[in-house]
Amino acid sequence: MDHNESIRKVERLMEREADHAHEVAVELEAMVSLLPNEPSRQLARLQIKTSRKQAKDFRELAQKIKET
Numbered sequence: 001m002d003h004n005e006s007i008r009k010v011e012r013l014m015e016r017e018a019d020h021a022h023e024v025a026v027e028l029e030a031m032v033s034l035l036p037n038e039p040s041r042q043l044a045r046l047q048i049k050t051s052r053k054q055a056k057d058f059r060e061l062a063q064k065i066k067e068t
Helices: 003-032 038-067
Strands: none
Touching: 003 038
């Protein structure tokens, strides 16, 4: 495996992780209103926020990798 191939693999991995984090956020958003109590909804909202940040961070990292 050469250097360029390694870079592309890491970039694809970061993009895949970003997609996964985004999917988690979307699924949680759909379920938040169905949760039985406010503490559960608050925890889900916190996880949504965290998943969105992870998705953003992974996408930014993939972009930086692509630019190098």
